[in-house]
Amino acid sequence: MGRAAPAALMNDDELKTSWPELVGFEMLNAADRINIDRPDVSVAFYMIPTPLPTDYDPNRVVLVGDDRSVVVRTPVIG
Template structure:
């Protein structure tokens, strides 16, 4: 999976390398790879409605650890 979006390229759909990174940095990196998605930042444990959205990446952060990314961000 690569960033970009040229002909024949797959769009990136997960960012495991961002786990443990500051939330603002992760947000910027996801936006750089996928400017077409919404990126809500949520504290771990926040209840979210079920359902898949191919234009969303939920970014879950630890409230007690300086808002570092807690879970692998994925499209959905």
């Protein structure tokens, strides 16, 4: 059906900021999907139980994975 508009053509209110549908995906596949949706952000990979960053970065998506590199938390901007 329809395709999402590229990030460059969307205003800030329309940009995707979380990807709950990626929980359960392999981390590299999830990162690819995020890069398609938001090529303007970088993806940071974290494994449980590594502490997550406490600062907010609007140019970063945090991906949290388990020991099998499967996404276990909703990836979000921050």
